[in-house]
Structures are given as C-alpha cells and as structure tokens.
Amino acid sequence: MSIYAVCGKGGVGKTAFTAMFTKALLESGKAGKLLVIDADPALGLANALAVRPEKTIGQLRESIIETAREGGDSEKGEIARMLDYLVMESLVETDDFALMAMGRSETLGCYCPVNDILRDAITMLSRKFDTILIDGEAGLEQINRQVLREIDCLVILTDSSARGLQTVGILKEMVGKRDAAPCRKVGVVFNRVRGDEAFLAQAAGKIGIEVFGFVPEDPEVGKYDMAGKSLAELPPGSEAAAAVRGIAEKLSVPECGDARREA
Ligand SMILES: Nc1ncnc2c1ncn2[C@@H]1O[C@H](COP(=O)(O)OP(=O)(O)OP(=O)(O)O)[C@@H](O)[C@H]1O
Ligand SMILES: [Mg+2]
DSSP: OEEEEEEESTTSSHHHHHHHHHHHHHHHTOOOSEEEEEOOTTOOHHHHTTOOOSOOHHHHHHHHHHHHHHTTOOOHHHHHHTHHHHHHHHOEEOSSOEEEEOOOOSSTTOOHHHHHHHHHHHHHHTTTOSEEEEEOOSSSHHHHTTSSOSOSEEEEEEOSSHHHHHHHHHHHHHHHHSOOOSSOEEEEEEEEEOSOHHHHHHHHHHHTOEEEEEEEOOHHHHHHHHTTOOGGGOOTTOHHHHHHHHHHHHHOOHHHHHHHHHO
16 A cells, blocks of 8 residues: 655646656556545646546535535534545546545635545545555645645655745655654655756755656647646657656555555
8 A cells, every 4th residue: 555645836747747657657557446636626637637527525525514504504523424425425436546636615715624634535545545646736735734644655846946946845844844654755856857957966965855756848748738638648658758657666665555554
C-alpha cells in the first residue's frame, strides 16, 4: 500500500503531472488497485484523465445537509457519520482505476469541511486500495492543516521560478515540522524544464531537499490540454510522459507503506 500526494504552487503543472503519473503507475504493473483523488477544489484532474465524475464530495455533502435541514435535523455529526456513504457514492470506476473528486463546499471561500472529509477518507480508503495518488490543491493549506498527513511519498512540484522554489522551501519546512511517520519520502520534481537541470539541482541542494526528477517542457502536453484530451493518452514518444515514467519507477516504494501500516 502506498499513498502519493502532489503539491506545489498554483499553475506549476500538478494536475498534468498527476495525470501522467497515473498512467505511469498503471504501466508499471505495480499499482494494484489504484485510486486517484482530485483534491483541488478547482478540479481539473478528472478532465486531464478524461473521466466524468457525477458528483463531487462537496456536492454530495451539500445535498446531505440540505436533506437533513428539510427534515429539521442539520447536526454536523450526522454528516460525519455518513463518510462511508459520501465516499463510496462519489467514486467513479474506470477499467483501470477509480477516481474521487473532492470539489468544494457551497459555503463561499471555505474548503475546510471538504478537507476534513478528505483526511478521514484517505484513512478509510487506504484499506480498500493498494495505491492512492492525490492531486493536491495549490499552495500550503492542505499541508499546513495536516490534511495530507498519512502520505508515504510527497512530491513537491515546481517550475524553475524563484517563487516556485520559495514555495518548495516553505512546504518542505512545514512537512519537516510535523510528527515524522515511520517512512516518508519528500522530494521535488522540476516541471517544464528547459535544460537548466544543474542550476535547479543546486537550488534544491540549498533547500536541502531530494530531487525526484526533471520533467521537460513538452509542447504535446499543452496541445493535449488545449484539446481536452486525456494526458494519460500522450504518445509514447512524449518527453514529459517518459520523464514521469522514470520518476514513477524511482518512487515505487511499497515497502514504505507496509512499514507504516505495521507500525
Ligand atoms: N511538462 C509540461 N510541458 C508543457 N506544458 C505543461 C507541462 N506541465 C504542465 N503544462 C501546462 O501548464 C499549465 C498548467 O498545468 P496544470 O493545470 O497541470 O497546473 P496545476 O499546478 O495543476 O495548476 P493549478 O494550481 O491551477 O491546479 C497547463 O496549461 C499545462 O498544459
Ligand atoms: Mg491542478
């Protein structure tokens, strides 16, 4: 059992990377039963994988609250007890993997209840799936609030910008401050790289973070995104897809997950 999460600054390519990583895990034959979670309230992963979720967790939660209100009983505890129902109802199964979209609550500006559900859902679903891959929301919130706490492998994605690197530093520091799990891998993946690997590796060294790999700028990714085509279907010659395959190979850490669960 392994849980991977992808986080980083907005717009650096988290969703594109997660979609390519999904494909790479499937191809590796090591993923077993795979669940991908779109944990970005703005969604996007379902599109990048050409999957149509019927209802997000946020929407299901709202309809439960609405029903509870109509019946004169809107206790929050009632909703918490419905976690299993919420989660199973929102899963979309494809031939190769399952997908769950968190979405957001209708309450303006507040993603907290959905993040609370996500935290518990990860624990529950880790018993039902062999591999879980999470496309996190942009920024620091889910790490800061320990929504993504039981992760075997945290991929911090960044572009080559100074601000991207700054976010990597902050995320790494946040993760380092939390109680250490028995086995946790944290590293950076540089995306949209154009031949400046040596400089970027040096920057990662200064931050003190492991480099998981480099994904090159690849016009095919943009073309597929623009046409609304699944990034899991990129041609075998795609340089970005090939680089992600290499990273997935390196990060296959089933023994880490097992160690964590036995502890
Ligand atoms: N390796 C790549 N080569 C070329 N284009 C890329 C690459 N990776 C991502 N992109 C493009 O960058 C843009 C942003 O990617 P994406 O939506 O995956 O970022 P994100 O981090 O998920 O954004 P958000 O924070 O909004 O969720 C998209 O137009 C995507 O096609
Ligand atoms: Mg995204």
